[in-house]
Amino acid sequence: MTTTLSSTSPADADHPTPFTGTPELGQPGQVDAHDVCAWFGGRLVLETVDLVMEKSKVTALIGPSGCGKSTFLRIINRMHEVVPGAQLAGSVKLDGVDIYGPGQRAMETRRHIGMVFQKPNPFPAMTIAENVLAGLKFSRVSPADKDDLIEESLTKGGLWNEVKDRLGELGGALSGGQQQRLCIARSLAVKPRVLLMDEPCSALDPTSTLRIEQTIKEIASEVTVVIVTHNMQQAQRVSDYCAFFLAEENQPGRVIEAGKTGTIFGSPTDQRTFDYVNGQFG
Amino acid sequence: MTIDLKPSPARADRDVPAPLTLTRDYSTPDRIYRAGVRISGGGVFLLLVVIGIFLAWSGYPAFQQAGWKFFTRSGFQTLGAHPTFGVLASIVGTVEVAFVAMIVGAPVAIATALFLSEYAPLKTRRSLIAMIDLAAAIPSIIFGLWAVFELQPNVVGFSTWLSHHLAFIPFFKVVSPPLNASIFIAGLVVGIMIVPIVASICREVFSLAPAGEREAALALGASRWQMIRTVVLPFGRGGMVGAVMLGLGRALEETIAVSIILGGSFTVTAHILQKGGSTISQLIAVNFGSGGTLGLHDLLLCGFVLFLLTLVINLAASAIVNRSRSGAGVDL
């Protein structure tokens, strides 16, 4: 089942499409972060992070809390700048184009790089179907076949079977795990190139967690996934690559080690990584 | 040791037990608290009823004198052998002033609140909020004086322009100039007066819109305005209606500023741009103590009418307040 997106807005013609050189929506993208630093209210919390998030792969960001994983994730889709007093430095490239370059608009970037938050945040007074379509409405794109897109997105989110008979019910009426899967479906409906997930399962029951892990594996072929997780087993189960963040006492967060998930967990080169993945601290 | 697990028999041969009646057992502090809350809550309600009864009771002699004509006549002529008085022009004037005030004040207040909560730079935001709160405390007599000496001379030109270009709307038609001391100008002052308090409440409500839902909208590629329309406004709808109704209450009862502007002629008119008109509270304030015993009864009866008017509007408002959550009724 394919869904073609047709743009109804003439606005697209007015300004140049920022990400040239990419064929279509729905193609996985590669993210190159270089020299990324972040401040909150003048305090440096993240220092010179270099990280490549490979196309079509799942990259897990692990590390103790407070080491800047969420901050880094939010820098990738320009959500960091929403926080008052937040600053950043460095560059983040999506398929070679710096999303912080001149003329790049945050709104546009966020359409290509979706995000799922730690706390499920569907629009509670919109129906399930409306929630799925919300992102498209924001970009004034109307899908060729709405019902198809709703089914496709909810199926990818692993929620379709549970809600197919009650698409008109409110998003706020679902359970926490279902809400989170609705949020995933909502993010996927706009066909992002990258999906960022910030501890998406930390508030969920084991069954919902498994469903979401399944979803991540299934969607990896069409969207690059970057996931923050505190669950070591989860990182091993779902990710291809892994980056270990650490903020030592009174220090900003840094990437200590990054590489293939098997290597990070099996034979890390840094002692601190070894200690963390083996549950010695954090 | 074995545990013998018997499967429970099928539903059919078991009776469904009746629902339990749960008794609440409150602790002493809890009881005292509940009693206190009930007394003060009930007290406010009682006060409302007592005021209503008092007004109706003391206004009744005037109603005996005038009968239902009280509601179809206008004027305050209570002395002499053939008194004629009535509240019609004042009711119409009150509603017109309040209407103009809301048309002018509510959108400005809501826009101000949105600016303060969503757009104002963080550094200036605090001082702007303090200024708005301060403006809410300016006495209405100050507004009245300012309106007479500053606003009115400048607005008459605008009134003239309206009467020339929008005369096809009955409200803006002028049959007899001049255009000062009009319902329109009185409504304008009241509209300006209510902006700070309505804006202040709306800002408070908007700032409570859930951060998670705001971020959800932004992360989906919403513009700031789309985020506001999807999350902030639907969430704040109930509070917004409440704030506007509070402003409307003030607009209905505003006395001093209106009395200073309006000359107090008892003509029922839809032509709000031209001189003349009266409101209930203005009628009471201007004529208090000047109409003898009957005059006093008349004014108290007018007070009762204003009381009912406010009550009805507030009840209507509370019926409107519902479904205030993100995404409610949004059609992007």
Ligand SMILES: Nc1ncnc2c1ncn2[C@@H]1O[C@H](COP(=O)(O)OP(=O)(O)O)[C@@H](O)[C@H]1O
């Ligand atoms: N909104 C904020 N304002 C100020 N400081 C913040 C804010 N968000 C995060 N921080 C600080 O930034 C650092 C990194 O936080 P975060 O990225 O949330 O860590 P993680 O997701 O790894 O737990 C922490 O020291 C935290 O206190």
Ligand SMILES: [Mg+2]
């Ligand atoms: Mg975090």
